[in-house]
Amino acid sequence: MMQKVNIQFRDIDSVRAFVNIINRFDGEFDLGRGNRLVDAKSIIGICSCDLSRPVELLIHSDDRRILDALQGYIV
Numbered sequence: 001m002m003q004k005v006n007i008q009f010r011d012i013d014s015v016r017a018f019v020n021i022i023n024r025f026d027g028e029f030d031l032g033r034g035n036r037l038v039d040a041k042s043i044i045g046i047c048s049c050d051l052s053r054p055v056e057l058l059i060h061s062d063d064r065r066i067l068d069a070l071q072g073y074i075v
Helices: 012-022 043-047 065-069
Strands: 002-007 028-033 036-039 055-060
Touching: 002 065, 012 043, 036 043
Parallel strands: none
Antiparallel strands: 002 055, 028 036, 028 055
């Protein structure tokens, strides 16, 4: 099952905290906009995106706890 949510980062510290949260879960996580996707478990990948506006997170997992853990980032 795949879930999609929009994510917004405030600063590099929020990116670091997001990656720490995502890495606690099994599954694949992609982040991006349009045709450009990066591994959401990679700080470097995320920082290569335009973070001035929300980006889409694709969650390839059935674990509903992920959305609860990411509530502070979901817009």
